[in-house]
Amino acid sequence: MLQAFQLVISRELQMAFRRWSDLALPVIFFMIVCMLFPLAVGQDQAILQKIGPGAIWVAALLATLLSLNTLYREDFDDGTLEQLALSTQPLTILLLAKTVAHWIVTELPLIAITPLLTLGFNLPAEGVYGLMLTLLAGTPALSLLGSVGAALTAGLHQASGLIALLLLPLTIPILIFGARAADLAASGQSIAGPLYLLGGLSVLALTLCPFATAAAVRVSLD
Amino acid sequence: MWNWFHKLASPPHFYRIASAFEPWLLWLAIACMLTGAYGGLVLAPADHVQGDGFRIIYVHVPAAFLSMFSYALMAVASGIGLIWRMKLAFSVAAATAPVGAAFTFLALVTGAIWGQPMWGSYWEWDPRLTSELILLFLFLGYIFLRQALAETRQADRASGILALVGVVNLPIIHYSVEWWNSIHQGPSLIKLEAPSITTDMLWPLLAMIIGYQLLFLAILMTSVRTQVLQREQNARWITEQLGTENIHG
Amino acid sequence: MNEFLDMGGYAKYVWSTYSISLIVLTLTVVLCKRTLTNTRKRVLRRQASLKESQT
């Protein structure tokens, strides 16, 4: 079982690095969205500092949504999703592997690039680690919930708007706790409270979402 | 007991029961709502804090209760449909969605209008109203997913999974919004607590809630019949059922 | 009577909520009833055309 898990992850990573443009797209989108806020709100440092953490979290959420369209659509079109559904290993584990690979490929680059963007919002340097920590704790839940949404709409071809409508209400708790923790981090206070809630949400998503994703994939393949 | 439940689950049987009960439910609902409204608007004394403005509660609270109830019903029906593969359960879930969305919209609008005399502005990001707004988006997500999937069986099962994921998330969303509100709480505003309810304020509210509930069931009976008709078009029982209805239809 | 209509100064809000509720509820009831009759007509027409194509 574990071997199959690693196998799927290595295949996904191999595929992702072979097509690095898909890799870079969410990161560039993330940077552009973060750049829009100062342009829209003006350079007033006080305002930028206030909305910085929240803006970064909203941009991370939107970048994740962007990358979810192709998560299962490609496998659905070229038949590999059927082969996964008909494999000897339980489908839940294989799809969890795909979601973990999606998290590595999409979310880690976002987290890696946040220090650069905090400059744009003039956030204090010591707040950056706290911000990255909140993203690290919150994005697994985003990916897991996102994989359920992507599996539900795997059979549809232009479903990017639909995935956003399905997922945004569900990811609101993650956004609330994440942005709040990031805000505390930026102002130098301890982020323990919301961070634990965020971690709790990620663990809850880890336990429930793979089963929903497997069921959703079986429905899309029907 | 089990065969009663099984009997009810067969579409032709349910169709006949629904069409028989629906008029009774409707008239009973209207009667309850009229008495409730009369009691609320005329008999109940004005509240010492909010004056007559509090009478909006008779319209807002039942709608808010129904919005939660309908989403829970939709999730339970979807769960039954997915686990026991009962087509009728999916019909109930599909029928509940638009009605639930209507009640949620109603709760939202009446809540916002009530906000004006209470807090001075239509939208104060009160945690309960924010949860209602998110619930409305959950309903819309369900309805749009169901529209997007052409095949009814796929639409049933996929939207069923979404409803279950949604119902698990609902308490979390509500808690996080409450928590968020307590963090960003401005100067302590008078909360939208139910005003100190005296009995002659309370019974109209109960009458209105029962009235709304009966109305919801009456509407549900009609829309479930539509869903059953759509799903069972080729079944033979449809022809004689519609045949008989036509005679005294 | 108009003192009742005035609702202690909150007339605008109270009556607007009640009228909106009335409108939305009646609209829902009417729409659901109409979709039922339309679906029934459509199914009947389909069944009739099906019978002709078989006979």
Next chain:
Amino acid sequence: MDTTSYSLEWQDLTLWRGERCLQQGLKGKLASGQAITLKGPNGCGKTTLLRTLCGLSQPETGKVLWQGKQIHKIRNKFHAHLAYSGHNNGLKRDLSTRENLRFAARLRGRHTNQNELLNGLRLTACADLPVRNLSAGQQRRASLALILGSGAEFWVLDEPFTNLDRSGCEWLARRCNDHLGMGGLLLTAGHQDSLLNPERETIIELAGAN
């Protein structure tokens, strides 16, 4: 391929697509060493029946039994003996044929000798090209390599002979007959007159849905 005999059975299957009922009351049995070919007009539910017998789609009513047990109860055991090839070929377009075959084999925990397989399908020349650059015929043969490399007893092939040239068809027919000879099961859907040897094969004609 061990020598125990396997059997797939299905009883009163009803297949639907949307509001249309495609097939009703289908019943049948497939035992070791036998092949069934489904024929019928387009849209009569051949593919739906194939996917239902694999467990990919759920029938409206009826049961599908593998070794006497319902397939959705023994999913992993049933899939260990199953190899399915659908309309789309089940290969990742960015990976090469060799990488796809290695992934599929290791997912099933088998170590097939790939070169013998690739030579048989005349794919060795383009084995390291991404599948995206292969021709339709080559992609078809690559997806058949998945089936042959899987070592499964129960093959389900949806229109296997499309995009194959004459020599490819003969090669596939020979391998299918060997497979049946060794006690394997074969279920295909197709339009051409079948090249399999007649006495092991039963042809089921599906009526067009009304």
